Structures are given as structure tokens and as C-alpha cells.
Amino acid sequence: MGIDDEAEFSSFVQGRWNGLVRTAYLLTGNRHDAEDLAQTALTKVYASWRRVRRSDHPDAYLRRVLVTCNIDRFRKRRPHEHPTDELPEPYGPRQGDASHQVDQRQVLLAALAGLPPRQRAVVVLRYWEDLSAEQTAAALGCSVGTVKSQAAKGLAKLRAFPGLHPLTPAAPLEACHDQA
Template sequence: MDSADGDFEAFVAARGPRLLRVAWLLTGDAHLAEDLLQSTLAKVWPKWSRISGGHPEAYVRKTLVHQHASWWRRRWRGELPHGDVPDVVGSVDAYASVDLEQSLAAAVRSLPVRQRAVVVLRYFEDLSVEDTAATLGCSTGTVKSQSSRALRTLRAALPASVGGGDRLV
């Protein structure tokens, strides 16, 4: 690895979070922001030896903004025809899913460490009982008992209107 590569890696390590924040502010989406920053850095890297002597952060930021603008221009924003137009606008609570996610996340975070690990591996990562036991280094019986206790705690913690009761596994 030559010094230019090392300088570029040091720059990305030092300024990457700040540039990622700029990308997120531009896109409004964490995943798009990561993609935007990655494509910008890929575009800047071959020119690094030329731009590293001046103000590289300003150059990269400008490239980031231009890259975002080119994505924005390229994206088609036309209307898509829809088969049937609904007669009545639904009265769905737009924030209900966010409330459910936040309530569930808070309830999972309140579980003891072992139960939280079992819930995350079994139900969020969709691992089998055997795979969860192998990952945690315990028996399948322990996984079953920990998941049973965790689900009982989660059912009690979440009100039925938000997601408790039969809606949880």
C-alpha cells in the first residue's frame, strides 16, 4: 500500500462520519446516504493524489452534492397508472407502525441479555432453535425456555392495542 492509499484511508476514517451526515441530509435515507457516499468515494479515489494537497474535504463534499444531483435528475418521477382508484381514502393511522416498532424495540431492550439474544436470533434473524443454541453455546432446552419467558414478558409489556396478545409469536 502506497502513501496515497494510506492518506485516502485516513481521510475516510476521519471525515467519513461527517460526509455521511451530509449525504443523509441530502437523501433523507440512511441506506441511500451510504450508497451515495460510497459511490462518491469511489469516484474521488482515482483522483486522490491530485486533490489531496488542497482542500480534499471540500472537493469530496462538492462531488457528493453533484453525485446526488445526478441521481435526483436520473430518477423518474412520472405518474404510474393504477388499476382502480379507491372510492374512499382510508383512515389508517400513519404512525401506528412506527408506534408499534418503537414499543416493541423498547420492550425487547428491557429484556435480560440472554432472553434478548434469544428473541433477536430466533425471531428477528429467523434462526432455528438448534442454530440459536449453537450460536449462544447453550442447549436447545435453554433456548426454548428463554424464548418462552421472553415472549411472556413481551406480551405483558405491550398493550393489546399496540401488539400484545396473540399478535406476538
């Protein structure tokens, strides 16, 4: 890769790093995994940079690589779950407590972590990244119908998540968006 390509890629990364890590965090639920995932995605994009930069939508390509790398993580190893006899203390907004938005965010992240990777990717791209169904389908390499069905299933699971029901259907993502 030439010096101009290196500079262009470096500029591309600098302009997208924070948003990329934020999206990766929503997909992984862990800051360290998110940074690793973002770096892995950027490594793959770097390898194809000449072709990617000529495409009409390098951001969509990067998001698709990010989601694919996240799905690959699950293929290689399953996250470790630790079943217990006791349920964790339920989250809920406390009257007069300014930290209730942090609590809401934690509940949302726990709910997102409970979704299968494909549903989580659709919900994050559609409702957090505010992509259209068509843009989400392009990023995931699937049909618009698949995006719609995965979004419906994912939202149904989020609505059924115990800690989210005090929140309105649109509030979880909007209330926590600025904090990611």
C-alpha cells in the first residue's frame, strides 16, 4: 500500500474509531472485546483497502465486516455462562436518583447481550445506528425481509426482558444512546 493509501486509511480510521467501538460495544457488551473486535474489523478492511475505498459505501462495508467478525467470535467460542440459583437484583429507576439512566443503560446492555448475535446486530444497526432496513440488510448481507423478521424477534425479546418493561418501547435505545 502506498503512502497516499496509508494516509487515506488512517484518516478513515480516525473519523470512525469512536463510533466503531461504540457499535462493537453494543454487539459484545464488553469494552475490551469491543476494542478487539473493532481492531479485527479494521485489519480486514485494511487488507482490502484499495477495493473498499473505491466502493460507494465504505462505512457500510466496515459495519458488515464488524458484524461478521462478531458472529465469527461466537463460532469459535461460546461465551461462558455461570448459572446460579439466585436471580440478580432487579434494576429499576429510583426516584430522585440521577444514576437511573446508568441503571437503564445497564439493563439495556444486559438485554442486548441476551439476544442471539444476528438479532443483536439487526437491533443495534437499525435502532442504535439508525440505519434503514435496506442499509442494515446491505451491512449484514441479507434481505430486507430478514432484517424485518430479525428486528421483530429481537424487539419482542427486549420487550419481554424483565428490567426493560418500566421503559417505553422507544426509550431504551434513545435514553442510553448518548452514554455509549
